[in-house]
Amino acid sequence: MQKTITLSMGNGGIENQELIEKIIFRHIKNEFLERAEDATFLSELKNPAFTTDSFTITPLFFKGGDIGKLAVAGACNDLSMMGAKPKFLSLSFIIEEGFSVRDFEKIVRSIKKELDINEAKVVTGDTKVVPKESCDGVYINISAIGERIKEFSQKNIEVGDVVLISGDIARHGASIFASREGIELENEITSDCKSLWPIVDRLIREDVKIKACRDATRGGVAAVVNEWAKAKDLCFEIEESKVKVSDEVRGICEILGFEPFILANEGTFVAAVDKNDSQKALEILKEFNENASVIGIVTDEYPQKVLLKSEWGTRRFLDMPSGEILPRIC
Amino acid sequence: MVLKDLYDRFRDPKAIKALSKEIEKEAEKLDKTINIMEVCGGHTHTIMKYGLLQLMPKNINFIHGPGCPVCIMPKERIDHAYILAMREDVILCTLGDMIKVPGSKGSLQDARSKGADVRFVYSPLDVLKIAKENPDKKVIFFAIGFETTTPMTAALLENAIKQNIKNILFHINHVTVPEVMKELIDSRDEHVDSYNNQIDAFLGPSHVSVIAGSKIYEQFPSKYNRPVVVSGFEPVDVMEGVLMMVKQFVEGRCEVEIQYRRSVSKEGNLKAQELIEKYFEKRELFKWRGLGNIPKSAWKLKDEFGEFDAEKIYELPKEEIEDHKLCICGDILRGIAKPTECQVFGTACTPQKPLGSCMVSSEGACAAYYKYGNLL
Ligand code: SF4
Numbered sequence: 001m002q003k004t005i006t007l008s009m010g011n012g013g014i015e016n017q018e019l020i021e022k023i024i025f026r027h028i029k030n031e032f033l034e035r036a037e038d039a040t041f042l043s044e045l046k047n048p049a050f051t052t053d054s055f056t057i058t059p060l061f062f063k064g065g066d067i068g069k070l071a072v073a074g075a076c077n078d079l080s081m082m083g084a085k086p087k088f089l090s091l092s093f094i095i096e097e098g099f100s101v102r103d104f105e106k107i108v109r110s111i112k113k114e115l116d117i118n119e120a121k122v123v124t125g126d127t128k129v130v131p132k133e134s135c136d137g138v139y140i141n142i143s144a145i146g147e148r149i150k151e152f153s154q155k156n157i158e159v160g161d162v163v164l165i166s167g168d169i170a171r172h173g174a175s176i177f178a179s180r181e182g183i184e185l186e187n188e189i190t191s192d193c194k195s196l197w198p199i200v201d202r203l204i205r206e207d208v209k210i211k212a213c214r215d216a217t218r219g220g221v222a223a224v225v226n227e228w229a230k231a232k233d234l235c236f237e238i239e240e241s242k243v244k245v246s247d248e249v250r251g252i253c254e255i256l257g258f259e260p261f262i263l264a265n266e267g268t269f270v271a272a273v274d275k276n277d278s279q280k281a282l283e284i285l286k287e288f289n290e291n292a293s294v295i296g297i298v299t300d301e302y303p304q305k306v307l308l309k310s311e312w313g314t315r316r317f318l319d320m321p322s323g324e325i326l327p328r329i330c
Numbered sequence: 331m332v333l334k335d336l337y338d339r340f341r342d343p344k345a346i347k348a349l350s351k352e353i354e355k356e357a358e359k360l361d362k363t364i365n366i367m368e369v370c371g372g373h374t375h376t377i378m379k380y381g382l383l384q385l386m387p388k389n390i391n392f393i394h395g396p397g398c399p400v401c402i403m404p405k406e407r408i409d410h411a412y413i414l415a416m417r418e419d420v421i422l423c424t425l426g427d428m429i430k431v432p433g434s435k436g437s438l439q440d441a442r443s444k445g446a447d448v449r450f451v452y453s454p455l456d457v458l459k460i461a462k463e464n465p466d467k468k469v470i471f472f473a474i475g476f477e478t479t480t481p482m483t484a485a486l487l488e489n490a491i492k493q494n495i496k497n498i499l500f501h502i503n504h505v506t507v508p509e510v511m512k513e514l515i516d517s518r519d520e521h522v523d524s525y526n527n528q529i530d531a532f533l534g535p536s537h538v539s540v541i542a543g544s545k546i547y548e549q550f551p552s553k554y555n556r557p558v559v560v561s562g563f564e565p566v567d568v569m570e571g572v573l574m575m576v577k578q579f580v581e582g583r584c585e586v587e588i589q590y591r592r593s594v595s596k597e598g599n600l601k602a603q604e605l606i607e608k609y610f611e612k613r614e615l616f617k618w619r620g621l622g623n624i625p626k627s628a629w630k631l632k633d634e635f636g637e638f639d640a641e642k643i644y645e646l647p648k649e650e651i652e653d654h655k656l657c658i659c660g661d662i663l664r665g666i667a668k669p670t671e672c673q674v675f676g677t678a679c680t681p682q683k684p685l686g687s688c689m690v691s692s693e694g695a696c697a698a699y700y701k702y703g704n705l706l
Contacts, residue, residue, distance in 0.1 A: 181452065305703070311343035312350070312565075314381025317703035 005099040010129030019127065023105050027112040028091075032123040040123040042088055047148035049084035051075060054141040059179055060103070064171070064191030067138055068107035070266060072114035073195040074217070075142040080197040081213045081269060082153070083204065084146030086118040091125040094139040097132045107138060117195045120144070150204050154272075156211035157232050161298040162278035164271045166199065167192060167289035168244035169221055173263025174252040183255060189248045194267030199288050208281045209274035216268055219321045222261040224270045225306045226320040236306045238296035238318065261308075262321035272298065340564030341380075349569035350385040356576045357387040364579055365391045365528045365665055366572065367514070369507060370476075370535030371398030371693025372563045378698035380565040384705065390572065393528065393665030394688075394695035396510050397535055399475040399503075400427045401687040401694040402618045405651040407503055408433030411472045413647075414501065414640060415446040421464055422448050423457050424472040425479070427691040432684070434651050454479070454486040461490070461498045470499045470640050478537040480504040480629060481602035484609045487631075487638060499640040502630050505616060507538050508546045509627035514664060515554050517621075528665035531579075533571050534560035536590045543598025544586050551584045562590040609635060617650060619687035620659035654679075657686030662695050668704075669696040676700055 001022055008015040025033065032040050055071040065073075076086035091111070095104065115122065175189040196215060203210060214224045221243065225236045245253075245260045253260050273281045278294055285292035301307070306318040339345075368374055374394045377383060383392060396402055412435045415422035422438065429438045429450050442448040447467075451457060454471060461469040473483040483504065490498045511532060518526050534547055539560045547558040557578045561571025571589040578584060588594050609632060616628030631639045640646075653659065656674050661667040669675050669688065679685040681697050688696035 302703075307705075310381055312346040312380075312385070314384040315705050316379065316381045317701065317705070319701045 001101060003101055005095050005097060005101060005104060005129055007097050007129050007131065010095065010127055016127065019101075023101065024108055024125070024127070026105075027108045028115065028122050030121050030123075032088075032121060033125070040088075042123065042145070045087070045145065045147065049079055049082055049146045049148050050143070051078040051146075052141070052143040053078060054139065056136060056139050057176070058136060059176075060107070060137045062179060062191055063175055063188050065193035065266070066107055066110050067140060068109070068111040069114050070193050071140040071142050072111050072118065072120075073193055073267060075144040076114075076118040076120060076146075077196045077215045077267070077269075079144055079146030080195075080200040081215055082146075082148070083150035083200070083210070083213075084148045085201070086120040086144055086146045086197055088123045088145045089115070089120055090141075090143045091122045092141040093125075093127045094135055094141075095127065095129050096135045096137055097129055099137055104138065114195055118197045150210070152210055152212050154212045154214075154228050154231050157228060157234065157272045157298060158211070159234060159298055159300050160275050161211055161272045162275045162294055163225070163236060163238065163296040163298065164273060164278065164281055164285060164292065165216075165221065165243060165268065165295050166196075166271070166285050166292050167268045168246050168249070168291040169216065169265055169268055170245060170249045170253070170260035170263035171268075172266040173220065174249040174260070177256060177258075177263075178252050181256070183252065185248055185251065187248050189246070189252070192265050192267040196267060196269055199285065202284050202287075203281065206280065206284055208284065209277045210281070211272040211274065213269050213271045216265040216270055218264050220260070220262045220264055221270060222259070222306070222318050222321050225318070228272065229306050230304045233303045235299045235302045235304075236296060237299050237301070237309065238306060239309050241311045242293050242295045244291040244293060261318060340562065340566040342566060345566050346380075346385070346569055349566065349573055353385075353390070353569065353573050353576055354387045356573065356580055357389055359580045360389055360576070363389040363391055364530045364576070365393050366531045366533055366575060367393040367395045367529045367665060368533040368568075369395040369397045369511060370538065371395075371401065371691065372535065372537070373533055373561070373568060374398070374695055374698050375693050376563050376565060376568055378702040381702070381705065382565060382568055385569070386572070390576065394662065394698070395532075396514070396618065396621060396663045397476065397507065397538075398691050398693035399479075399505065400431055400691035402505065402620065403428070403431065403474060403503060403687075404617045404619045405433045405653075406617075406647065406649065408437070409435055409651070410501060410641070410646045411438055412436060412441050414470050414472075414644060415441040415448050416444070417468075419466075419468055420447070421460060421467050421469045422446065422472055423451050423460060423469060424448070425452075425454075425474060426450060428472065428474055431690045454482045455489065457486055457498060458489055458493070458495065461495050465497060468497050468499055470501055472501045472503070474503045476505060476507055476535070476538045477542040477606075478540075480610070481541060481599070481605045484605040487609050487635065488605065490638070498638065499643065500631060500638050501640040502610070504610070504629040505618070506627055506629070507535060507542070508549070509624055510618065510621070511550065512554075513621065513624045513627070515556065517664070526664075529556065531556055531575050532558045533568070533575070534558045534586075536560065536562045536567070536594065539588075539590070539594045539598065541599050541602045544588050544594055544596050545598070547586045551586060555584055557584045558586045560586070560588045560590050560594050562592070620653065620657070620663055622660075653687065654685040659686040659688045659696070662688055669699040670704060672696070
């Protein structure tokens with residue numbers, strides 16, 4: 001097999017077959033894919049949930065993951081956050097001509113690993129190759145179908161609910177910024193990229209009364225709580241000191257002038273939980289990440305706003321992030 | 331980690347609380363309200379972000395000053411950047427927030443979405459690399475900022491000359507702090523009194539003073555009877571600066587003091603000052619958005635470096651563009667009004683669609699009020 005991806009590997013001919021057989025099927029194969037037909041019948045679905053997402057990232061490989069892991073975890077997390085168990089995925093690649101086959105296989109391997117964590121299957125897929133410089137390495141699109149186990153939704157959130165976070169924040173965003181800007185750190189930051197189904201599964205099994213969950217991806221924690229506040233016309237009061245940020249991440253934020261609240265996470269979620277169940281929820285979350293914590297409560301003091309309380313007793317709004325994330329000058 | 335030591339101690343909740351108590355105790359001895367202008371947008375940002383107004387006694391009032399290099403940029407100059415960026419043969423580089431601010435034709439972000447090559451750089455010296463990699467393009471550095479960033483622009487020019495890189499050009503918008511402070515004190519409407527400035531004292535900017543030295547403020551106590559405390563940007567710095575200020579009033583002193591001793595000296599960074607003097611000279615007038623023309627308040631390239639000056643090389647429009655009639659930024663900057671007194675604050679004017687200068691960058695007073703809320 002050639003060392004780099006060629007245009008002919010995307011045209012449906014022999015080379016295309018070779019790429020699929022030798023690289024993709026080597027890792028990802030199951031009864032659905034083996035049928036090799038134009039579409040797949042999925043008969044065993046009761047309460048389906050459906051989502052889709054496309055993934056592009058620079059760099060493609062980062063500390064803590066790569067685009068393959070990111071894509072599967074990202075799509076499956078969208079289901080998990082609604083209380084749906086990830087089951088069937090479509091997997092489409094757009095690959096840049098000249099991309100290394102070895103790197104491509106690395107990506108496929110991490111896809112497989114992440115599928116197993118979610119106990120999910122790829123049931124259909126597609127591979128296209130585009131001329132050099134018309135895409136940045138590899139793009140992945142995944143649509144995913146899950147089965148509803150519980151129905152989490154922002155519409156359930158009420159005054160008095162307790163807000164929790166599943167770990168320390170902003171790792172993914174900070175690690176990507178650091179590597180893009182070539183900032184060298186003593187301790188490199190590991191992205192938090194991970195599949196959340198195992199945690200959600202535990203929470204459901206322990207019958208924790210979860211109102212809503214959202215993974216704090218683009219726009220970070222600030223976006224999640226602001227969206228909830230707006231959607232429900234309620235106020236979220238967050239205690240800044242309860243939201244853990246690692247020293248390395250804080251360092252990056254200092255250098256670049258960002259707030260950790262607006263940086264992306266890829267395996268950390270915010271949960272709104274019935275107040276009677278908040279301790280139980282916290283204990284379970286802590287089994288997975290010791291930095292999980294209770295960070296605030298839902299009130300009606302300033303509808304549609306998020307209040308951030310400082311340790312010295314002052315309060316301010318935490319705004320929705322907007323536009324490109326740019327460093328301050330002064 | 332070293333970095334952590336840099337800020338941790340200056341955000342210590344205990345220290346902030348203790349300083350707040352001490353300020354309150356001292357302020358009780360005052361017989362009037364004192365209005366402190368924090369000149370620099372960095373301070374405005376700290377004050378609002380950390381909610382420091384909520385820790386101040388009633389008789390300490392803050393006036394949010396004009397020290398945000400992005401906010402004070404007049405629309406016509408943003409248009410220059412836009413026009414230059416839209417040229418096929420140009421790569422336009424600038425710093426941070428500048429990219430978001432709309433001129434009359436749109437922002438640089440808009441230009442980029444129309445195909446212009448606009449890049450934001452962390453340091454002016456990054457422009458050297460871009461110029462070397464794109465020899466067939468003109469790389470124009472749209473230079474903004476106070477004394478803090480001016481020497482870096484000078485260093486870029488020096489390097490371009492030394493390395494004989496011919497495709498770097500400059501559009502210079504560097505402004506200076508003392509001139510605008512003077513303007514704020516001096517300016518008055520001769521026919522009425524209610525528009526006189528209310529500034530009793532200045533909290534001096536930290537980074538600017540690292541370069542220029544605290545000497546640039548000496549005229550304020552001596553000529554204008556306004557004390558200046560140069561303070562750092564962290565919350566503990568600001569609180570400490572305010573305490574020093576209140577003590578001056580209580581003790582009847584009026585002088586320049588430095589709170590930010592860890593980096594600021596009286597003389598400042600002489601090398602950086604020399605670098606500025608070597609390449610730049612003062613403009614007779616420069617228009618500040620929201621404040622109008624201020625004499626000797628900005629730099630331009632010296633004539634001998636005209637071949638690097640984009641303003642000389644390209645035909646750029648000269649007409650002034652006024653801000654919205656309802657905008658009261660000028661009054662906010664003089665301390666006569668607060669952002670929330672503006673009729674369009676938060677409605678027609680938001681950070682996404684700013685009508686006036688104070689709303690454009692998070693360091694502007696209106697934007698900081700909008701973003702962080704003015705909670706009590
Ligand atoms: S809210 Fe907008 S229009 Fe009003 S003073 Fe501030 S910047 Fe000007």
